[in-house]
Amino acid sequence: MSVIVKYIGALYLTARLYLALGLCIVLFSVAFFVPEIFAIVKVLLLVITALIIMDYFFLFVIGKAPSAKRITADRFSNGDENKVELQLKNNMQFTTDMEIIDELPVQFQKRDFKLKHRFKAGEQKNLIYKLRPVTRGEYGFGRIIIYVRSLLGLVMRRHNIEASEVIPVYPSFLQMRKYELLSQTTIQTEYGNKRMRKIGHSMEFEQIKEYVRGDDIRSVNWKATARKGSLMVNNYTDEKSQQVYCVIDKGRLMKMPFGGLSLLDYAVNSTLVLANVCLQKQDRIGLLTFSNKMGSLLAADRKPIQRENILQLLYNQDTAFLESDYEMLYMQIRSRIKHRSLIVLYTNFESLSGLNRQLNYLRSIARHHLLMVVFFENTELHSLSHLDAKNVEEVYIKTVAEKFEFEKRLIVKELKKHGILSILTPPEKLTINAVNKYLELKARQAI
Numbered sequence: 001m002s003v004i005v006k007y008i009g010a011l012y013l014t015a016r017l018y019l020a021l022g023l024c025i026v027l028f029s030v031a032f033f034v035p036e037i038f039a040i041v042k043v044l045l046l047v048i049t050a051l052i053i054m055d056y057f058f059l060f061v062i063g064k065a066p067s068a069k070r071i072t073a074d075r076f077s078n079g080d081e082n083k084v085e086l087q088l089k090n091n092m093q094f095t096t097d098m099e100i101i102d103e104l105p106v107q108f109q110k111r112d113f114k115l116k117h118r119f120k121a122g123e124q125k126n127l128i129y130k131l132r133p134v135t136r137g138e139y140g141f142g143r144i145i146i147y148v149r150s151l152l153g154l155v156m157r158r159h160n161i162e163a164s165e166v167i168p169v170y171p172s173f174l175q176m177r178k179y180e181l182l183s184q185t186t187i188q189t190e191y192g193n194k195r196m197r198k199i200g201h202s203m204e205f206e207q208i209k210e211y212v213r214g215d216d217i218r219s220v221n222w223k224a225t226a227r228k229g230s231l232m233v234n235n236y237t238d239e240k241s242q243q244v245y246c247v248i249d250k251g252r253l254m255k256m257p258f259g260g261l262s263l264l265d266y267a268v269n270s271t272l273v274l275a276n277v278c279l280q281k282q283d284r285i286g287l288l289t290f291s292n293k294m295g296s297l298l299a300a301d302r303k304p305i306q307r308e309n310i311l312q313l314l315y316n317q318d319t320a321f322l323e324s325d326y327e328m329l330y331m332q333i334r335s336r337i338k339h340r341s342l343i344v345l346y347t348n349f350e351s352l353s354g355l356n357r358q359l360n361y362l363r364s365i366a367r368h369h370l371l372m373v374v375f376f377e378n379t380e381l382h383s384l385s386h387l388d389a390k391n392v393e394e395v396y397i398k399t400v401a402e403k404f405e406f407e408k409r410l411i412v413k414e415l416k417k418h419g420i421l422s423i424l425t426p427p428e429k430l431t432i433n434a435v436n437k438y439l440e441l442k443a444r445q446a447i
Contacts, residue, residue, distance in 0.1 A: 007060055012156040014149060020048050052154050059150060059157040064091040066098065066119075068144045068161045076139065076167055077174040079261050079269055081130040086144065088127060090119035096148050099156075100127070103142025105167075107135060133169045134260035136268070136315060140166045171314045172269035175431055176276045207235045242283045242447045243300045243339055244438070246271040249347035250291040250317060251324035256348070256376075258427040263376055267346035268314045270374075270431040274344065275310045277435055278302075281442065286337075287313060290329050291320040297336060326361040333365055342447045343369045344434065348376050352407045355414060363418050370447055372421040374434060379426050381405055 024045050031038040071085040090096055100115040108131065115127055133139060144161040208224050211231035224232040248254075248271060254264040261269075271287065278285040279302055286300030287310055296313050298306075324347070333343070343365060349355045365371050384401035387394060408424055415422040421441075425433040441447050 010158045011056070011060070012147065012158060014153055014156055017052065017154040020154070024048065048154075051152055055150055055152045055154045058092075058094065058152075059148060059155065062093075063148070063157065065159050065161075066090055066092075066096075066146055066148060068100075068146060068163070070102065070141065070144060070163045070165070072141075072165075072167055074167075075173075076131070076133055076169040077172045078133055078136050078169050078265060079172050080174040081132050084129055084131055086115070086127040086129075087124070088117075088119070088146075089124040090122060092148075093121050095120050095151055097151070097153065099147040101145040101147075102129075103145065104131070105139035105141060107133065107137075107139055132260075134265070135262075136169050136171065136265070136317075138166050138168055140164070168315070170311055171265075171272045173272065173311065175269055176273045179273050179277060179431065179435060208232050209235050241302065242442075243286070243337075243341035244274075244278050244283050244447070245286045245288055245300060245333075245337060245341050245343050246274060247329070247333075247343055247345045248287075248289045248295075248317065249324050249345070250289055250295060250319050251347075252319060252321045253324075253348040253350065254346075255319040255321065258376075258379060261427070262319070263348055263427060264317065264319050266376075266427045266430050267374075268317060270434050271344075271346065272311060272314060273431050274434050274438060276307060277438065279304070279307055283447075285310070286341075288332070288336075289317055290324060290332070292322040292325050293320075294328060294332055297332075300337075300341070326358040330361045330364050334368065337369070341369050342438075342441065343371045344374060344438075345371065346374050349411050350378070350404065350407075352410050352414065355411050359414070359418070362415070362420055366418065366420050370421070370441070372423065372437065372441075373415055374423045374425065374430070375408075375411070376430070377408060377424055377426045378404065379428075382426075 024041065027037065027041040027044065031041050067087075067089040069087040071087060073082065076082040084102070086100065086102060088098070088100065090098070095118065097116070097118050100117070102113060102115075104110050104113055115129070117125060117127065119125065142164055144163045146159045146161065147156045148159060149156040208221055209232070210228075211220065211233045215233050217233075219233040219235070221232050221234050248264070248267050250264060254262065254267065256263050258266070275285045275287070282302055284300040284302045285306060287296065287298040289295030289297075295317070298309060298313055337343075345362075349358075362371060362373065381401045381404050384397055385405050387398050387401075389395040389398045412422050412424050421437070423433050423437055
């Protein structure tokens with residue numbers, strides 16, 4: 001049975017062969033009316049048959065299977081382009097054309113993935129392609145399937161190379177590395193860096209140094225000046241070990257998809273980046289998730305291992321498709337977070353009435369902590385509100401979209417009226433806006 005599979009089961013006929021045989025059929029049909037060409041057609045058929053046998057002999061008798069290996073990272077970054085490399089080698093003594101099919105994980109739903117390349121005798125190539133996962137979890141790769149044909153191209157041989165592996169997809173750690181430079185006292189904008197002017201200075205003393213032009217004259221240390229005989233100033237550093245908690249809502253509204261990712265995935269990616277920036281600023285970072293019931297809780301810490309702890313905890317978070325319980329959230333924060341902290345709440349409100357139902361609990365949290373509510377613009381409604389209406393139906397759609405967009409702005413004003421910080425952001429700009437706001441609060445010494 002294995003011999004049949006090897007020499008017959010792996011045999012595939014090409015379009016070139018069907019064209020050649022089709023041509024012979026047409027010529028035999030013509031020869032029925034023009035007998036003079038019948039002998040020529042028979043010779044042509046014999047030549048094609050000989051070429052088929054020769055092609056088969058090259059591929060199946062003296063041919064050697066190609067080598068193939070898939071090289072990937074140990075884990076993929078969700079929402080980012082991840083590189084996959086195929087290392088291929090032609091082990092035959094003649095030039096071949098190869099069609100390479102890498103069996104991708106089912107999550108990508110790509111059934112037409114194919115790479116075509118020509119390999120010289122003994123040539124090795126590294127082929128690179130990129131994949132962008134949009135959900136977290138385990139992604140299983142299958143075999144590498146290679147169809148090999150010679151330059152004659154009449155038949156093909158299929159080679160199945162076992163390369164099964166499972167790659168976990170984690171929250172976007174590539175974004176975390178991208179924004180590592182934001183640990184400096186800068187604000188990231190669309191076009192570059194803008195230095196944030198500090199208001200006053202912190203009270204965490206670092207050292208006494210000689211005065212240079214530009215130092216704050218209010219920091220002059222007169223006793224040290226008298227002893228030294230030259231103007232000396234106190235140097236202060238940013239306050240450290242401030243406590244920051246990222247709170248992620250896993251309710252049904254966070255399942256809304258934008259750009260292939262759900263709002264929850266945007267919040268998870270942003271949390272990972274913000275946690276990394278907080279740790280580089282030597283603040284303590286913690287994490288809390290909730291929906292209709294309490295989710296995961298990670299106590300605030302600033303040890304280097306905290307970054308990996310947050311990554312592992314965020315790996316398997318998912319929405320519960322139920323209404324979030326803000327009363328329970330308030331009780332958990334009051335009982336478990338004893339010190340005043342910056343609470344970054346990733347959630348979503350689609351209407352002012354939705355906010356009003358939870359406003360009392362948010363105000364209660366804000367009395368004990370610095371609360372910052374991060375919620376999302378509906379980018380699809382934004383595009384509809386700028387639609388050039390041409391009929392009654394489009395006028396109605398545009399009006400409804402403008403109404404919901406206006407309510408988003410009213411939510412920001414309502415939160416501000418009660419002393420609650422807020423960020424209204426498009427999903428794709430969530431990370432940069434959250435990091436900017438944190439750095440701004442640090443510069444203002446609000447935490």
